[in-house]
Amino acid sequence: MIMPKMGESVAEATIIKWLKNEGDRIEADETVLEIATDKVDSEVPSPAAGILIKRFFQEGEVVQVGKVIALIGSEGPAVETNNTALMPEIDHREAAPKATKLEGNTKSDSSEAVSRISSSGKFYSPLVRSIAQQEGISMAELDAITGSGKEGRVTKNDILAYLTNRHNVPKEQSMAANIPVAEDQKIASQSAQIKPTPAVQTPAISVGSGDEIIEMDRMRKLISEHMVMSKHVSPHVTSFVEADVTNIVQWREKVKGEFEKREKEKLTFTPIFIEAVARAIKDFPMVNVSVDGTKIIVRKQINIGMAAALPTGNLIVPVIRNADQKNLVGLTKSVNDLATRARNNKLSPDEIQGGTFTISNVGTFGNVMGTPIINQPQVAILATGAIRKKPAVLETPQGDVIAIRHFMFLSLSYDHRVVDGALGGSFLRRIGDYLEQFDSNRGI
Numbered sequence: 055m056i057m058p059k060m061g062e063s064v065a066e067a068t069i070i071k072w073l074k075n076e077g078d079r080i081e082a083d084e085t086v087l088e089i090a091t092d093k094v095d096s097e098v099p100s101p102a103a104g105i106l107i108k109r110f111f112q113e114g115e116v117v118q119v120g121k122v123i124a125l126i127g128s129e130g131p132a133v134e135t136n137n138t139a140l141m142p143e144i145d146h147r148e149a150a151p152k153a154t155k156l157e158g159n160t161k162s163d164s165s166e167a168v169s170r171i172s173s174s175g176k177f178y179s180p181l182v183r184s185i186a187q188q189e190g191i192s193m194a195e196l197d198a199i200t201g202s203g204k205e206g207r208v209t210k211n212d213i214l215a216y217l218t219n220r221h222n223v224p225k226e227q228s229m230a231a232n233i234p235v236a237e238d239q240k241i242a243s244q245s246a247q248i249k250p251t252p253a254v255q256t257p258a259i260s261v262g263s264g265d266e267i268i269e270m271d272r273m274r275k276l277i278s279e280h281m282v283m284s285k286h287v288s289p290h291v292t293s294f295v296e297a298d299v300t301n302i303v304q305w306r307e308k309v310k311g312e313f314e315k316r317e318k319e320k321l322t323f324t325p326i327f328i329e330a331v332a333r334a335i336k337d338f339p340m341v342n343v344s345v346d347g348t349k350i351i352v353r354k355q356i357n358i359g360m361a362a363a364l365p366t367g368n369l370i371v372p373v374i375r376n377a378d379q380k381n382l383v384g385l386t387k388s389v390n391d392l393a394t395r396a397r398n399n400k401l402s403p404d405e406i407q408g409g410t411f412t413i414s415n416v417g418t419f420g421n422v423m424g425t426p427i428i429n430q431p432q433v434a435i436l437a438t439g440a441i442r443k444k445p446a447v448l449e450t451p452q453g454d455v456i457a458i459r460h461f462m463f464l465s466l467s468y469d470h471r472v473v474d475g476a477l478g479g480s481f482l483r484r485i486g487d488y489l490e491q492f493d494s495n496r497g498i
Contacts, residue, residue, distance in 0.1 A: 055086065055098075055100065055101060055122070055123055055124040055125070055126055056120055056121060056122055056123060057089070057098075057117045057118065057119050057120060057121050057123050058098060058119070059119045059120070060089075060091050060094075060096060060119070060402065060403045060404075061091070061402055061403040061404030061405075061407065064091045064119065064403045064404070064407075065118060065119055066091075066116050066117060066118045066119060067089040067090060067091045067096075067116070067117060067119070068089060068090045068091075068114065068115070068116050068117075068272075069087060069088075069089055069111055069112070069113050069114065069115055069117060069123070070087075070088045070089060070090050070095065070113065070114075070272065071087060071088045071113055072086070072087045072109060072113060073085055073086060073087055073088065074086050074087070074106045075106065076106055076107065076108060076109055077105065077106065077107075078105070078106050079104075079105060080100045080103065080104060080105070080106055080126060081100070081103050082099075082100060082101070082102050082103045083099045083100065084099060084100050085097040085098065085099055085100075086098055086099065086100050086106065086124065087123070087124075090272060091403040094370075094399075094401050094402065094403045094405075094406060095399060096403075098123075100126060101126075102126060104126040104127050104128055105126065105127060105128065106124060106125075106126055107124075107125045107126065107127050108124060108125040109123070109124050110122060110123055110124060110125070111123055168183040168186045168187050168191075168193060168196065169183075169193060172193055172196070172197050176196075176197060176201075176207070176208070178196065178207075178208060181210055182196075182208050182209070182210065182213055185210070185213050185214070185217075186213065189217055191213075196208065196213075199212055199213060199216050200212070271366070271368070273366070273368045273370075274368055277368060277369060280429075280430065281427050283430065284427050284428050284429070284430045285427060287430060288428050288430070288433070288469040288470075288471065289469065289470040289471060290425075290427070290428065290467050290468075290469070290470070291467070291468055291470045291473075291475065291478065292425045292465055292466065292467045292468075293465070293466050293468075293475070293478050293479050293482050294423060294463055294464070294465050294466075294482075295463070295464045295466075295482050295483055295485075295486040296461055296462070296463050296464075296486075297461065297462055297463075297464055297485075297486035297489045297490055298446065298459050298460070298461055298490050299441060299460050299461070299462050299489050299490070299492070300459045300460045301490070301491075301492045301493070301494040302323065302326055302460075302489060302492045303441060303460045304494055305492065305493075305494045305496060306321060306323065306326075309321070309498050312498065313386075313498050316498070317383060317386070317387070319383075319386050319387055319390050320386075320390065321386055322386070322389065322390075323415075323438075323441070324360060324389050324413070324415060325382055325385035325386045325388075325389050326382070326489075326492070327413060327415070327436075327438055327489075328358050328360070328374065328377055328385050328389070328413060329377075329382060329385055329488075330485050330488040330489050331358060331377075331411065331413060331436060331485055332356050332358065332377045332378040333378070333488050334481055334484040334485045334488060335356050335378070335411060335481075336356070336378060337481075337484055338477060338480065338481040338484065339352060340352065340472070340473070340477060341411065341433065341434050341468070341473060341477065341478075341481050342356060342410050342411060343410075343433055343472060344410075344431040344432065344433065345431070345433065345469065345471055345472055350472055353410040355375065355376055355408075355410060356376065356377050356378040356410060356411070357373050357374065357375045357376065357377065357408050357409050357410045357411070358373065358374045358377040358409065358410075358411055358412070358413060359371040359372065359373045359374075359406075359409030359411070359412040359413070359429060359432075360372060360373075360374065360389065360392070360393075360412070360413050360414075360415070361412060361413070361414040361415070361426075361429075362392070362393050362396045362397070363418075364396065364397060364399075365397060370396050370401070370406060371406055371409060371412055371429060372392035372393070372395075372396050372401055372405050372406055373392075373405060373406060373407065373408055373409040374388045374389065374392065375408065382498070383498070392405065409429065409432060410432060411432055411434060411435070411436075412426075412428075412429040412432060412435040412436070413435070413436045413437075413438065414426045414435060414436070414437045414438070415437075415438045416437045416438065416439060416440075417438055417439045417440035417441060417462065420440050421439060421440060422439045422440055422442070422463055423437065423439040423463035423465045424437035424439070424465055425437070425465060425467055426465065426467050427467065428467055428468070428469055433468060433469035433471075433472055433473055434466060434467065434468040434469065434473060434478070434481075435466070435467050435468075436464060436465070436466050436482075436485070437464070437465040437466075437467075438462065438464060439462050439463035439464070439465070440462065441460050441461070441462045442460070442461060442462070443458050443459070443460055443461075444458070444459060444460075444461045445457070445458060445459075446458075446459040446461070464482060464485060464486055464489075466478055466481065466482040466485075
C-alpha cells in the first residue's frame with residue numbers, strides 16, 4: 055500500500071490517524087488511514103482485501119507520494135518473511151535521525167528550538183529540524199544553507215554536506231585574508247553599526263482558575279504558522295476605497311429569481327466581485343505576481359482564491375483558476391461548488407493550490423472593512439465589506455440631490471516590496487470603478 059498522489063502539486067502528505075491496527079482484517083476499498091495535505095484531509099482506502107501486516111510510518115509523520123506506507127497480505131509465515139525483507143527498503147524520511155552525528159563533533163543537543171517555518175519564510179522538515187537541533191545549528195545558520203530541494207528547501211543531504219565543512223576554516227577568516235586592511239576596517243565599522251534583530255519571544259501566559267485550555271487542531275496550527283510567516287515576509291500596506299454598488303444591488307435583486315430558476319444556482323455578490331478583480335488584474339498585471347528573493351515572477355494565469363469560513367471556525371481558500379476566462383454564470387457555478395465542497399471537506403489538494411490573488415468577504419459577518427493578511431506567495435489580498443445603505447449627494451442636470459445609495463468599503467493589503475502606493479491604490483480604485491460602472495441593464 056503506497057501513499058497515493060492527491061494532486062498534481064502535492065508531493066507529500068502527513069499521516070493524521072491510522073484507522074486499522076497491525077493484524078486487523080481489511081476489506082477492499084475500506085479506509086485504512088486518514089492523511090492531510092496542507093489544509094485538506096483525505097481518506098486512504100485499501101487496494102485489496104487482506105490482513106494489515108505492517109505499518110511503516112507513525113501518526114504525524116510526513117511521507118512522500120509513492121512511498122510504501124503499509125503491507126497488506128494474507129496470513130502465514132511466508133508473508134512475515136517477505137515483510138522483514140522489505141523493511142530496509144522503506145525510507146523513513148521524517149524519522150528522527152539516530153546516526154547523523156559526524157565524527158569529531160562533540161556538540162550536544164542544542165537547547166534552541168528550530169521552527170518549522172523561519173522568519174524568512176523557509177520551510178524545514180522534521181528530519182532537518184531534528185538534525186539542526188542535535189548539531190546545535192541556530193535558525194540564522196540554518197537559513198544561510200542553500201537548499202537543493204523543491205522551492206529551495208534544505209534537504210537531509212544539504213544539511214549533512216554543510217556539517218561536513220562546518221568545522222573547517224571559518225568563513226569570516228578566509229574572507230578577511232583577502233580583504234585589504236583599510237577595507238577590512240571599513241567593513242568592521244559598518245558591521246558595528248548594524249544591530250542584530252532581537253529574537254521574538256512570546257509572552258509568558260498565566261492560567262487562572264476556571265480557564266479552559268484548548269489545543270489547536272492541525273488546520274489552526276497551519277493557519278497560525280502561515281499568517282505569522284506572511285507578516286514576517288511581507289511589509290504589509292493597506293489601502294481603502296468606498297464604492298457605490300447600487301447598480302449591482304438593484305440588478306441582482308431583479309435577476310436572481312430568474313437566474314436560479316434557469317441555472318439552478320444562487321446568484322451571490324462574490325462572482326461579481328471576482329469578475330471585477332479579474333478585469334482590474336488585466337489592467338495592472340504587476341499585482342498578479344510573486345517574489346522570489348530579488349526576482350519578480352509575473353503570473354500568466356489569473357487564479358482567484360476566495361477565503362471561505364468552515365463550520366469548525368477555521369479558514370480555507372479554494373481557487374478559481376483562469377477566472378478571467380469565465381463569464382458570470384461560470385464564475386457563479388465555480389464559487390457555489392467550491393464553497394459547498396469546502397464546508398463538507400470535499401476539496402482536493404489541487405483546488406487550494408496555485409492562487410495568484412485572494413478575496414476575503416468580511417462583509418459576510420457584517421464587518422464594514424478589514425485589513426487582511428496576504429496569502430503567501432501572493433502579493434495582494436482584497437477584503438470586501440458589508441453593503442450598507444447611506445445618504446449620498448448625486449449630481450443631476452437639475453442640480454445636486456441627496457439620495458439613498460448602497461455603499462461598500464474595499465480594502466487592499468499589498469506587499470510593499472513590489473507593490474507601492476501608486477500601483478496598489480490605482481489597482482484598488484480600478485476595482486471600485488468596475489463595480490460602480492456595472493451595467494444595470496445587463497442580461498444573464
